[in-house]
Amino acid sequence: MSARERRxxxxxxxxxxxxxxxILLLPALAGLAFLVLPLAGLLVRAPWSTLGTxxxxxxxxDALRLSLxxxxxxxxxxxxxxxxxxxxxxxxxxxxxxxxxxxxxVPLVLPPVVGGVALLLVLGRRGLVGAWLDGTFGIxxxxxxxxxxxxxxxxxxxxxxISVEGALRAADPRYEEAAATLGAGRWTVFRRxxVPLVxxxxxxxxxxxxxxxxxxxxxxxxxxGNFPGRTQTMPLAVYLALETDPQAAIVLSLVLLAVSVVVLxxxxxxxxxxx
Amino acid sequence: xxxxxxxxxxGLDARLVVRRGAFDLDLALTAGPGEVVALLGPNGAGKSTxxxxxxxxxxxAGGHIRLDGEDLRPLSPERRGIGMVFQxxxxxxxxxxxxxxxxxxxxxxAGRREARRRAAEWLDRVGLAEFASARPxxxxxxxxxxxxxxxALAVEPGLLLLDxxxxxxxxxxxxxxxAALRRHLTGFPGAAVLVTHDPxxxxxxxxxxxxxxNGRLVQDGTPADVARRPRTDYVAxxxxxxxxxxxxxxxxxxLGDAATGPTWTLDTADSLEGEVFLAFAPSSVxxxxxxxxxxxxxLWRARVDAVERHGDRVxxxxxxxxxxxxxxxxxxxxxxxxxxxGRAVWAAVKATETHVYPA
Numbered sequence: 001m002s003a004r005e006r007r008x009x010x011x012x013x014x015x016x017x018x019x020x021x022x023i024l025l026l027p028a029l030a031g032l033a034f035l036v037l038p039l040a041g042l043l044v045r046a047p048w049s050t051l052g053t054x055x056x057x058x059x060x061x062d063a064l065r066l067s068l069x070x071x072x073x074x075x076x077x078x079x080x081x082x083x084x085x086x087x088x089x090x091x092x093x094x095x096x097x098x099x100x101x102x103x104x105x106v107p108l109v110l111p112p113v114v115g116g117v118a119l120l121l122v123l124g125r126r127g128l129v130g131a132w133l134d135g136t137f138g139i140x141x142x143x144x145x146x147x148x149x150x151x152x153x154x155x156x157x158x159x160x161x162i163s164v165e166g167a168l169r170a171a172d173p174r175y176e177e178a179a180a181t182l183g184a185g186r187w188t189v190f191r192r193x194x195v196p197l198v199x200x201x202x203x204x205x206x207x208x209x210x211x212x213x214x215x216x217x218x219x220x221x222x223x224x225g226n227f228p229g230r231t232q233t234m235p236l237a238v239y240l241a242l243e244t245d246p247q248a249a250i251v252l253s254l255v256l257l258a259v260s261v262v263v264l265x266x267x268x269x270x271x272x273x274x275x
Numbered sequence: 276x277x278x279x280x281x282x283x284x285x286g287l288d289a290r291l292v293v294r295r296g297a298f299d300l301d302l303a304l305t306a307g308p309g310e311v312v313a314l315l316g317p318n319g320a321g322k323s324t325x326x327x328x329x330x331x332x333x334x335x336a337g338g339h340i341r342l343d344g345e346d347l348r349p350l351s352p353e354r355r356g357i358g359m360v361f362q363x364x365x366x367x368x369x370x371x372x373x374x375x376x377x378x379x380x381x382x383x384x385a386g387r388r389e390a391r392r393r394a395a396e397w398l399d400r401v402g403l404a405e406f407a408s409a410r411p412x413x414x415x416x417x418x419x420x421x422x423x424x425x426x427a428l429a430v431e432p433g434l435l436l437l438d439x440x441x442x443x444x445x446x447x448x449x450x451x452x453x454a455a456l457r458r459h460l461t462g463f464p465g466a467a468v469l470v471t472h473d474p475x476x477x478x479x480x481x482x483x484x485x486x487x488x489n490g491r492l493v494q495d496g497t498p499a500d501v502a503r504r505p506r507t508d509y510v511a512x513x514x515x516x517x518x519x520x521x522x523x524x525x526x527x528x529x530l531g532d533a534a535t536g537p538t539w540t541l542d543t544a545d546s547l548e549g550e551v552f553l554a555f556a557p558s559s560v561x562x563x564x565x566x567x568x569x570x571x572x573x574l575w576r577a578r579v580d581a582v583e584r585h586g587d588r589v590x591x592x593x594x595x596x597x598x599x600x601x602x603x604x605x606x607x608x609x610x611x612x613x614x615x616x617g618r619a620v621w622a623a624v625k626a627t628e629t630h631v632y633p634a
Contacts, residue, residue, distance in 0.1 A: 172365075174361065174365055175365055175367060177352070177365075178359070178365040178367075179367070179378065180332070180352040180353045181332075181353070181355075181358070182353075182379035182382055182427075183353045183379055183382040184378070192378070196370075197367075197368070199369075
């Protein structure tokens with residue numbers, strides 16, 4: 001063994017010595033197959049010859065358009081609320097900051113269906129806030145496109161907050177001090193120094209947030225229902241199509257898979273090369 | 276001292292009290308218009324904390340800051356009308372050199388065009404007009420320092436703060452930038468406070484030096500005065516003098532306290548009485564292998580602790596009893612006297628080479 005070691009090229013010096021044990025390698029390969037094979041199956045079974053016409057069906061296009069619009073609106077909503085929330089968590093020392101951070105991440109681990117139920121209880125027509133909104137302004141969210149946006153934002157916002165807060169913590173706060181000595185107020189500092197410094201973190205968080213919103217199913221179907229053209233997003237359409245037209249379900253799934261791959265490519269520098 | 280009496284005072288008048296756990300800073304500081312005051316002290320003495328307190332970046336536990344009679348202490352940093360150059364410059368990485376300099380005027384309410392015009396003017400003044408569109412990461416250390424200076428001056432501050440402005444530069448650039456910085460400081464009409472741990476920077480750039488140790492002022496004077504009459508071991512080491520404290524009486528100075536240990540008397544050429552400092556330069560210490568004839572009066576037996584090169588001279592650290600001292604001799608003398616660690620030598624200082632001043 002030691003003779004082998006000495007013959008190793010220099011670049012391999014910090015690799016673990018010897019062959020990896022099969023007891024680890026086999027489950028590793030099985031795990032990889034488990035993750036990749038279903039996606040490969042999707043590609044194999046896809047009706048490639050009729051793909052174009054199927055994609056152009058009104059129902060597919062409606063669902064795709066609605067998904068893109070709602071996910072984008074949800075992302076904007078998350079940016080509007082999530083970036084200030086992340087800034088507060090990162091920069092303002094207040095008692096209970098850990099508790100607040102834990103609360104913010106609850107939607108990450110909460111089953112989305114539960115999120116949908118919770119949204120119904122608060123913003124439903126008879127909900128705590130919803131009844132007042134309906135009575136005072138005539139605004140109702142359940143079973144509307146706006147409801148879809150709310151459901152998606154609820155589930156996706158933690159991704160943005162965590163990403164932006166991490167970026168803010170990593171940024172050097174002395175740049176903000178330098179800006180203050182130059183006469184910039186807190187808002188100017190935030191706008192002209194803080195945000196540009198953490199822009200990559202905000203962008204990554206927004207992409208992540210958007211991808212999560214695009215794939216949202218449980219909270220959406222619970223809170224907003226499944227009305228084609230109004231609340232039926234791509235994941236809902238996939239689920240519905242699976243019972244009536246499996247080929248269409250595959251096509252819709254392919255579209256979502258393609259979007260995921262694009263997102264992964266957009267974030268590759270952040271995730272695949274963690275240096 | 277009432278606040279009313281200070282209303283009309285021009286320049287900076289401050290007492291900075293900052294407490295942070297075990298560290299405690301209490302420093303009175305003044306700087307007239309056009310005056311450059313250097314805060315000189317070892318690392319951790321509280322110099323940077325004092326500067327940050329002036330800028331409003333740390334909370335003060337007490338004291339006051341008045342600039343041209345105006346009370347700055349209740350104001351947040353952005354409203355103090357100060358300019359600050361940070362040790363590592365902190366140029367905004369996402370803005371060009373021009374936009375960095377324009378940031379201050381913009382924040383003060385100037386329009387975009389006006390701010391850029393003023394920024395361009397300042398960049399020109401520090402000799403970097405052609406680097407206006409460069410990003411900070413494309414600038415060399417010296418260029419970044421000049422942009423940082425232009426950025427601080429572009430807000431036309433009443434008080435300019437510089438935190439170790441030359442520390443991040445290599446030796447060669449440092450000389451060049453030091454000279455340039457001196458020109459800009461001379462032209463600056465307001466008060467300026469400079470933090471440094473380099474005595475040379477302080478001597479060259481400052482009109483007055485305030486020495487800070489452990490959060491307290493230990494000496495305050497012109498560079499020449501501080502260099503000639505150090506009042507602590509730290510300053511004495513910085514300016515390269517042997518420094519002792521003792522009691523003067525009829526032309527002799529007694530070192531040590533008879534109650535706690537042995538004492539030693541040195542003859543001097545001064546006629547002060549009472550508590551004094553006694554200083555002499557390492558080069559005025561003469562070393563002998565054997566007891567010299569016609570012995571000079573200030574003669575003592577010392578042990579060589581260390582032999583160190585110092586430019587084209589050699590520094591010999593001598594330890595007592597009776598006291599420690601540093602001597603400076605030529606390399607030839609080292610060979611001749613066979614000076615090496617642990618060797619015993621005779622050391623002498625002429626009375627006329629000593630300098631005595633009140634403690």
